[in-house]
Amino acid sequence: MNSLKKLKMKKVKNLLSSKEDVNKVRSSLEQKTAQTFVDFAKSKQKVQEMAKYLD
Amino acid sequence: MLFKLDRFQDEYIGFIVLRPNRVKAIGRTILDPEKLSFVSGHICISTYPVHILGAELTATGFPYMSQDSDVTVCAHAACWMIFRYFSQRYNRYSEKWPYEVSQLTRDVSTGRLVPSKGLTAYQVTEMFSNFGFTPEIYIRGHHQDLFDKLLYMYVESGLPVVAVLTGHRHAITIIGHLSDFNISFPGTPESSDVYLCGFIANDDNFLPYHGVRKNDPVPDGYWSRFKVEDIDTFIVPLYEKNHLSAEHIVKLSEAILTEETLGLNARSNLLQYEDIITRTFLTSSKSFKRMRRGDSVPFGIANVYCEMAMPKFIWVCEISTPDLFKDGKIAGEILFDATANPHDRMAFLSIHYPDFLLLNNRDFLTNDPKRFNIHAVDTDTDTNEIIPYHCYVNNLFEV
Numbered sequence: 078m079n080s081l082k083k084l085k086m087k088k089v090k091n092l093l094s095s096k097e098d099v100n101k102v103r104s105s106l107e108q109k110t111a112q113t114f115v116d117f118a119k120s121k122q123k124v125q126e127m128a129k130y131l132d
Numbered sequence: 133m134l135f136k137l138d139r140f141q142d143e144y145i146g147f148i149v150l151r152p153n154r155v156k157a158i159g160r161t162i163l164d165p166e167k168l169s170f171v172s173g174h175i176c177i178s179t180y181p182v183h184i185l186g187a188e189l190t191a192t193g194f195p196y197m198s199q200d201s202d203v204t205v206c207a208h209a210a211c212w213m214i215f216r217y218f219s220q221r222y223n224r225y226s227e228k229w230p231y232e233v234s235q236l237t238r239d240v241s242t243g244r245l246v247p248s249k250g251l252t253a254y255q256v257t258e259m260f261s262n263f264g265f266t267p268e269i270y271i272r273g274h275h276q277d278l279f280d281k282l283l284y285m286y287v288e289s290g291l292p293v294v295a296v297l298t299g300h301r302h303a304i305t306i307i308g309h310l311s312d313f314n315i316s317f318p319g320t321p322e323s324s325d326v327y328l329c330g331f332i333a334n335d336d337n338f339l340p341y342h343g344v345r346k347n348d349p350v351p352d353g354y355w356s357r358f359k360v361e362d363i364d365t366f367i368v369p370l371y372e373k374n375h376l377s378a379e380h381i382v383k384l385s386e387a388i389l390t391e392e393t394l395g396l397n398a399r400s401n402l403l404q405y406e407d408i409i410t411r412t413f414l415t416s417s418k419s420f421k422r423m424r425r426g427d428s429v430p431f432g433i434a435n436v437y438c439e440m441a442m443p444k445f446i447w448v449c450e451i452s453t454p455d456l457f458k459d460g461k462i463a464g465e466i467l468f469d470a471t472a473n474p475h476d477r478m479a480f481l482s483i484h485y486p487d488f489l490l491l492n493n494r495d496f497l498t499n500d501p502k503r504f505n506i507h508a509v510d511t512d513t514d515t516n517e518i519i520p521y522h523c524y525v526n527n528l529f530e531v
Contacts, residue, residue, distance in 0.1 A: 080435035086489060086507035093393065093506065099499035102393050106477035109387035113379075120274035 175308030290527030
């Protein structure tokens with residue numbers, strides 16, 4: 078990307094530089110959101126199971 | 133002079149069609165909220181050409197009509213308002229007449245469709261689907277504390293929603309919100325819905341642009357007897373490729389901002405997570421790039437955004453502070469791929485903090501580190517202060 082060459086910031090090379098580092102971030106995000114995502118899936122099921130007129 | 137009505141464009145408020153009904157005669161209506169002294173807030177609006185005696189005028193506003201109680205009831209009117217808004221704004225959606233709206237549900241298990249005895253929230257969802265949306269339905273009991281925040285996020289995204297007040301057997305259309313940026317609150321981190329005073333709704337039993345307050349007492353102005361807490365269900369019209377819903381983004385953005393490697397405290401020397409206000413909304417990448425093009429985003433990041441490969445829709449989580457937010461300024465943002473799988477925790481496109489930028493190449497499906505392009509401010513030579521820039525303004529119109 079041309080715009081990256083003109084970016085007034087320096088490139089960082091020693092951050093997330095291995096597959097293990099990336100996997101660690103992915104696992105961390107999965108861990109932080111796992112329970113709530115399960116809850117959302119359950120709430121979707123509840124919608125489908127639920128049986129009022131708007132007039 | 134009668135045939136030169138277009139000279140009144142600047143004073144033109146809009147139009148109301150009166151139907152030849154004995155009951156509830158107010159038909160399709162467009163009124164300009166800017167010209168109504170009792171309306172204020174951020175509202176979804178569009179423009180509609182009007183022809184009177186050969187002169188063309190433009191009406192600006194959000195569509196409104198009352199139920200006729202012959203064919204349509206409140207839920208039909210609420211749906212029609214949204215359908216008319218989308219059909220005017222996006223050529224993907226065709227216009228539907230009120231009778232056609234009543235026929236968009238084929239669920240006749242509880243009796244004939246006309247004359248209507250009323251609709252269920254499920255039938256509204258079915259009508260949305262048959263119109264061309266891929267709707268989501270949210271029920272307060274299932275989302276508890278998140279419900280009002282999710283409603284705010286969709287409205288902030290410029291998506292009008294049908295809100296159901298089951299206790300009142302009624303449905304209204306939420307088309308905007310009213311916020312007070314001088315409200316005091318316990319502390320940060322917070323999200324921008326903390327400033328919310330109420331939503332702006334079209335209720336077919338009243339004039340348009342009715343306020344639905346969040347708290348008592350009733351403020352001065354044009355407010356409904358309903359409160360936000362009376363809304364127990366809402367149905368949001370989503371585009372078919374918007375797979376990532378608001379509830380996923382709330383949690384994913386929070387997880388990123390507090391993550392040990394990518395979090396704000398880990399990567400920024402200028403801003404702490406404990407001090408921020410976030411504002412999260414959905415928008416098209418086309419509109420986002422158009423606004424950011426040539427904008428004051430520091431270090432040339434605006435051009436990076438314009439050149440980035442983006443899906444049709446993106447979620448944006450803007451990062452600000454209470455002082456900056458009052459001035460409509462932000463310090464950074466996280467962009468998400470709205471078409472990503474909800475289970476993909478690497479759904480972010482970029483992370484921008486005041487002194488840090490990470491781009492995530494979504495073409496990589498693995499943990500290959502080449503997927504990231506990371507830049508940071510050189511603290512030896514560059515500024516050591518936050519360089520604020522304008523928040524994104526496109527989804528709603530400020531009145």
